[in-house]
Amino acid sequence: MSAAEAVRGRLVRRGDADYEEARIGRVFNARKPDRYPAAILEVADADDVVAGVRLAIEHGWDVSVRSGGHSWAAWSVRDDALLLDLGSLRSIEYDDATGIVAAGPATMGALELAPFLAERGRAFPGGHCATVGIGGYLLQGGQGWNGRAQGWACESVVAVDVVTADGEHVRADAGQNADLYWAARGAGPGFPGIVTRFHLQTYALPEAMWHDTWTFRLDDAEAVIGWLHRVLPTLDRRVEPVMAATRLPDVPLYDGVEHPGGTVLLLHATCMAGSEEEARNLLAGLGDCPVAGRELGRATGPTTVADESIAQTAQNPEGYRYAVDCAWTDAPAEVLAPLLLDIWRELDTEHSFSIWYGWAPARALPDMAFSIEGNVYVATYLIYPDAADDGMYRERVHSRTAAIARAGGVGVYLGDTDFTARQDRFLSPEHYARLEEIRARRDPAGRISGYLTADREGLNIHA
Ligand SMILES: Cc1cc2nc3c(=O)[nH]c(=O)nc-3n(C[C@H](O)[C@H](O)[C@H](O)COP(=O)(O)OP(=O)(O)OC[C@H]3O[C@@H](n4cnc5c(N)ncnc54)[C@H](O)[C@@H]3O)c2cc1C
Known part of the structure; x- marks a missing residue:
């Protein structure tokens, strides 16, 4: 049987009627x-991934991969490659004895995995946005709910089922194929294989999730950022403080206070704890705000991952164009605040937003590819409808973020990058070198497409 005959999923070739839909739908x-890929294989099941890799080998094609399709830069779409679309790999199985859940890579973290686990009294740190696929999310790290306490989601990956670049289906964990297991936790699109299933350690569903949300004027940004930088290292890790410069009108406002129009600051702190009282007490760490009294509104109360996902979806609507960039920074508040204000004052569309996400204090990471983080994560999402604005918004987001990277930046999180426009370090130099060795050994022909970059030599360099 030829490799093409062995394939059972839908194979769409360039020139076929459904090509565009299969390519970018x-x-x-x-x-x-x-x-423009040579062809797209919408795999029927995990074995079809093996057939797809063999088909690519037969044709001399590279292999690119799509799980949830949420890479901002569309890493899955590569010229002349065979795009393996894993959209059908969404099974979820839970083992009560171990608390381990096995899930296909296209499973949506918040929309599918979280409710499945919640019914069983369990939780896993899925992405903040409901529809992100766990495939790309986990391979690059995974910044999920309760991330300051729970760590990167990939830290809870206990094993992966992988189709290697030569078409073999293997299990990788701490005891077997340990190099692939190490790489699967942080390499992102540089992972030299295709993951067909993730095995994830789950946790007891927290008894309570609570939020404390403040709305400030942009004019108070410097004071609020200064205070957050002071208080962050003392905050219990279960408190997750995110400040967003947002233009959405639906923010907490006191009775009689009018939305000033345009951009406001939304400080949204969430907390998962053993009881509502404990959550409230932990959030009290944010109680001594120096500009308290100047806020436009404040709301505090119980929340759920499902409610939070609805809010995230409102902020990240489908059907819009996105230009996105990010930086980890250790810069002090007085250096960072003016640079953030440069971005925040320029936000000019309904949905565009930009975040300050408190991550400190630093903690030791387990031995895995993922290896760069800083005190604060900043990311900007310029969201607009018109293709004519691509150039302007891309130039703006990448040049403004580059200014932050130059002033105390320590690198980037792969999840919010576009290396065709701006590159920075995403792994420590030692981990990058180790990953390159693994890639050379596991995929000597360079069949798996890997990082999408405008400058291969400049990859992982922090200027
Ligand atoms: C609206 C939105 C919200 C987001 N929110 C968050 C968030 O809260 N936290 C966070 O950490 N990130 C977030 N992200 C970023 C997101 O996690 C990354 O873009 C991630 O790569 C998406 O995974 P995916 O499988 O959906 O993407 P895809 O585009 O399908 O995959 C991206 C790339 O990852 C690799 N890959 C994916 N699956 C596999 C696999 N099974 N085997 C081998 N390689 C694979 C491939 O190189 C692929 O091209 C968000 C993105 C969007 C669009």
Whole structure:
């Protein structure tokens, strides 16, 4: 049987009627790439991934991969490659004895995995946005709910089922194929294989999730950032403080206070704890705000991952074009605040937003590829409808973020990058070198497409 005959999923070739839909229909960002795969295989099941890799070998094609389709830069869409679309791999199985859940890579973390686990009294740190696929999310790290306490979601990956670049289906964990297991936790699109299933350690569902949300004027940004930098290292890790410069009108406002129009600051702190009282007490760490009294509104109360996902979806609507960049920074508040204000004052569309996400204090990471983080994560999402604005918004987001990177930046989180426009370090130099060795050994022909970059030599360099 030829490799093409062994394939059971739908194979769509360039020139076929459904080619465009298969190429970009599942790419979240409406700014679709001008890259054209030789063919797309919508795999029928995990074994079909093996057949797909053999088909690619037979044709001399590279292999690119799509799970949830949420990469901002559409890493899955590569010229002349065979795109393996894993959209059908969404089974979820839970083992009560071990608390381990096995899930297909296209499973949506908040929309599918979280409710499945909640019914069983369990939880896993899925992405903040409901529809992100766990495939790309876990491979690059995974910044999920309760991340300051629970760590990167990939720290809870106990094993992966992988189709290697030569078409073998293997299990990788701490005891077997340990190099692939190490790489699967942080390599992102540089992972030299295709994950067909993740085995994830789950946790007891927290008894309570609570939020404390403040709305400030942009004019108070410097004071609020200064206070957050002071208080962050003392906050219990179960408190997750995120400040967003947002233009959404639906923010907490006191009775009689009018939305000033345009951009406001939304400080949204969430906390998962053993009881509501404990959550409230932990959030009290944010109680001594120096500009308290100047806020436009404040709301505090119970919340759920499902409610939070609805809010995230409102902020990240489908059908829009996105230009996105990020930086980890150790810069002090007085250096960072003016640079953030440069971005925040320029936000000019309904949905565009930009976040300050408190991550400190530093903690030791387990031995895995993922290896760069800083005190604060900043990311900017410029969201707009019109293709004519691509150039302007891309230039703006990458040049403004580059200024932050130059002033105390320590690198980037792969999840919010576009290396065709701006590159920075995403792994420590030692881990990058180790990953390159693993890639050279596991995929000597370079069949798996890997990082999408404008400058391969400049990859992982922090200027
Ligand atoms: C609206 C939105 C919200 C987001 N929120 C968060 C968030 O809260 N936290 C966070 O950490 N990130 C977040 N992200 C970023 C997101 O996690 C990354 O873009 C991630 O890569 C998406 O995974 P995916 O499987 O959906 O993407 P895809 O585009 O399908 O995959 C991205 C790339 O990862 C690799 N890959 C994916 N699956 C596999 C696999 N099974 N085997 C081998 N390689 C694979 C491939 O190189 C692929 O091209 C968000 C993105 C969007 C669009």
